[in-house]
Amino acid sequence: MKHKVLITISVIAVSFAIIFTLHYSPEPNLSVQQSAIESNKNIPVIDMKPIQTLSTGKNVLPITDKSNSTTQEQLDKPEQQVLTAEVFSDEFVSTENGKEFVSKKALDDVFKNDTSLLLQRMSDIEYSEVAQIRKDKLNEFIINELKDVTILQQDLECAGKVCAIELTYTQSSNQASIDTLSSFSKNYSFQQFTETESGDKKLKALYIATDNPSGLSLSDS
Numbered sequence: 001m002k003h004k005v006l007i008t009i010s011v012i013a014v015s016f017a018i019i020f021t022l023h024y025s026p027e028p029n030l031s032v033q034q035s036a037i038e039s040n041k042n043i044p045v046i047d048m049k050p051i052q053t054l055s056t057g058k059n060v061l062p063i064t065d066k067s068n069s070t071t072q073e074q075l076d077k078p079e080q081q082v083l084t085a086e087v088f089s090d091e092f093v094s095t096e097n098g099k100e101f102v103s104k105k106a107l108d109d110v111f112k113n114d115t116s117l118l119l120q121r122m123s124d125i126e127y128s129e130v131a132q133i134r135k136d137k138l139n140e141f142i143i144n145e146l147k148d149v150t151i152l153q154q155d156l157e158c159a160g161k162v163c164a165i166e167l168t169y170t171q172s173s174n175q176a177s178i179d180t181l182s183s184f185s186k187n188y189s190f191q192q193f194t195e196t197e198s199g200d201k202k203l204k205a206l207y208i209a210t211d212n213p214s215g216l217s218l219s220d221s
Helices: 004-026 032-039 071-076 085-090 104-112 115-121 129-145 175-179
Strands: 092-098 099-103 152-161 162-169 185-195 202-210
Touching: 004 071, 085 092, 085 115, 085 152, 099 104, 104 202, 115 152, 115 175, 129 162, 129 202
Parallel strands: none
Antiparallel strands: 092 099, 152 162, 162 202, 185 202
C-alpha cells in the first residue's frame, strides 16, 4: 500500500514539473536576434560577376583584350603635322612681281631669341635635297676655309632655303676668315657678332639662298 502511495506521489510531482516548465520557460532573447538582423543590413551587397573558366577547370580572372584599345587622351591629342621646307622658307622670303622680299619681322624673331629654339625647329622640318646640299657646303667651307679660326662651339642647321649657324671662337682667331663664311653659296646674309662672358667671340648668322644677293629688299611683314 505504501508503495502505491509513493508511486502516485512521484507521478504527480513529475507531471507538475512538466506543466511548470511548459508555462514558465523563458522566451528567446528577441532583442539579440533583432540586433543581429539590423547589423546585417549595414553590410554592402557585392555583385559578383561570373569568372571566366578555362578548359583546365581552374578559375581565372576575366581576360580583356587591350590590343586595339584607344585612350581618350590619345583621341583628344591633335596629330602633329610636319612643316614643309617650302612653307618654312616662305616665312623668311616672299616673291612679288618677280622680286624677292625678306621679312624683317622673321629676322627680328631670329636674332632676339635663343638660337637653339630656331635650330631645333629647323631640324624637325621635312627633309629637302636643297637644304641638305647647302648644309654640306657650309660644313665643308668651315673645314677648308676657316683653318685659322679656333672654333669652340659650332651649331648649324639648314631647312629649305634657310641656313642658321651659331659659332663661338677665340679672340685670337682670324676675323677676316669669319667674314667670308657667307660666301659658301649665293645668299642673303644676316650676321650678328657678340662677345661671351669669358671674352670669346660669337657669330649668329642667317643665310637665305638667292640667285641675286645684291637685290636684297626687306618687307615689314
